[in-house]
Amino acid sequence: MIDGNLTPEGAARDPGMQKTSTLQQRILERIRQDGPITFADYMRMALYEPGYGYYVTGETRIGWEGDFYTSTDVADFFAHCMGRQLLQMWEALGKPEPFMVLEQGSGRGDLATTIRAWTAQESPDMHAALEYRTADINAGLDALQSATKAVDDAFSPMVILSNELVDAFPVHIVQKYEGTLYELYVTEEDGHLSEGLGEPCSTEVASYLDHYKIPWRTYEDGWRAEVNLAALSWMERTSQLLMGANPKRKRHGFILAIDYGDSAKKLYTQYRHHGTLACYYQHQLAEHPLLRPGKQDITAHVNFSALIETGRQQGLRLHSFSTQSQWLTTMGIYDELERIRQHDFGIIDQSRSSDQGQIAMFRWYNLRQRVSTLTEPAGMGNFKVLILKR
Numbered sequence: 003m004i005d006g007n008l009t010p011e012g013a014a015r016d017p018g019m020q021k022t023s024t025l026q027q028r029i030l031e032r033i034r035q036d037g038p039i040t041f042a043d044y045m046r047m048a049l050y051e052p053g054y055g056y057y058v059t060g061e062t063r064i065g066w067e068g069d070f071y072t073s074t075d076v077a078d079f080f081a082h083c084m085g086r087q088l089l090q091m092w093e094a095l096g097k098p099e100p101f102m103v104l105e106q107g108s109g110r111g112d113l114a115t116t117i118r119a120w121t122a123q124e125s126p127d128m129h130a131a132l133e134y135r136t137a138d139i140n141a142g143l144d145a146l147q148s149a150t151k152a153v154d155d156a157f158s159p160m161v162i163l164s165n166e167l168v169d170a171f172p173v174h175i176v177q178k179y180e181g182t183l184y185e186l187y188v189t190e191e192d193g194h195l196s197e198g199l200g201e202p203c204s205t206e207v208a209s210y211l212d213h214y215k216i217p218w219r220t221y222e223d224g225w226r227a228e229v230n231l232a233a234l235s236w237m238e239r240t241s242q243l244l245m246g247a248n249p250k251r252k253r254h255g256f257i258l259a260i261d262y263g264d265s266a267k268k269l270y271t272q273y274r275h276h277g278t279l280a281c282y283y284q285h286q287l288a289e290h291p292l293l294r295p296g297k298q299d300i301t302a303h304v305n306f307s308a309l310i311e312t313g314r315q316q317g318l319r320l321h322s323f324s325t326q327s328q329w330l331t332t333m334g335i336y337d338e339l340e341r342i343r344q345h346d347f348g349i350i351d352q353s354r355s356s357d358q359g360q361i362a363m364f365r366w367y368n369l370r371q372r373v374s375t376l377t378e379p380a381g382m383g384n385f386k387v388l389i390l391k392r
């Protein structure tokens with residue numbers, strides 16, 4: 003191990019935090035027993051450790067009262083666009099009955115609920131055919147393990163979708179140090195968790211950036227990046243789940259994944275010196291991933307080139323890759339907004355200065371603001387929407 007001196011001064015040593023965390027004790031015990039663990043192993047324990055991990059304990063995480071919010075929380079427009087997307091897919095697949103949709107990493111199930119309500123109103127035919135299932139690790143359904151029990155072979159075509167799932171998978175972290183690529187490990191120092199550099203734990207980690215032709219050798223020392231190998235195995239499993247167990251009768255369908263991230267070339271630039279790892283605690287960007295294991299969210303941007311390539315290797319084709327802003331526009335978010343304005347907010351034009359007119363104005367601004375939040379180029383609008391098909 004090389005001591006990379008990477009822990010911000012005092013960050014992982016907050017005594018209040020350290021004392022209360024039983025998960026931290028478990029992690030320290032594992033390190034004492036097995037030696038330093040990769041950051042990916044640490045992140046796996048912090049997020050998924052049975053009984054302790056951030057995503058598997060029942061506390062409120064998502065939504066305004068939790069640690070973060072998602073597009074689903076911002077406005078129903080998002081779910082309505084997804085409804086229209088599913089309608090297009092259902093039609094493209096020949097209107098199958100039943101129409102199986104599996105949502106992975108579904109959280110509280112809000113997207114599912116709003117989509118079901120939308121289809122009931124807007125497309126009763128699809129609604130009658132729709133078999134919408136949700137799977138989340140907090141209900142014991144890990145998208146990285148075999149999720150096949152969620153689906154059987156009775157279904158012909160299907161759609162598997164997810165919003166902000168892949169960014170939660172455990173990542174390895176690599177760092178350039180004196181011209182060489184090292185991996186970040188989590189180790190113990192004076193009874194606390196701390197970071198150190200060592201040889202990459204596998205050839206997959208060591209060769210990952212080269213595979214995507216990232217010129218990291220030309221980057222400055224100290225440059226860091228995340229390597230999400232779990233995303234590759236997720237795409238393998240999910241493609242196989244889509245196609246079904248019968249090799250002679252492979253299913254048709256779509257995989258749709260929304261997340262923050264980019265193509266490899268745009269993700270791993272020299273300008274992202276510290277990589278994209280981020281922690282969220284009570285809506286604040288928290289400073290250090292080794293603090294509060296199990297109590298804060300840890301995420302990293304997704305390398306979509308890797309998802310596309312793995313999907314292709316599994317026999318899928320790229321259907322579309324766009325920003326969330328482009329996708330929502332194509333799926334009619336502004337048309338819906340305009341319909342609502344004409345239908346519900348005519349009073350603004352008729353008597354703007356009346357009390358009712360003023361109230362309507364505030365409601366209208368609020369609605370428009372929500373659409374802006376979903377489409378804003380520097381925020382959620384820059385999320386990526388990947389659709390693969392078979």
Ligand SMILES: C[S@@+](CC[C@H](N)C(=O)[O-])C[C@H]1O[C@@H](n2cnc3c(N)ncnc32)[C@H](O)[C@@H]1O
Pocket residue numbers: 057058064072073074075106107108109110113137138139140143144145146164165166167170171
């Ligand atoms: C950021 S939240 C997104 C929730 C929801 N999709 C939404 O848009 O509001 C991530 C969700 O993925 C779930 N999750 C994380 N890792 C998972 C895994 N390996 N398998 C299944 N679900 C997972 C978490 O429990 C959480 O509900």
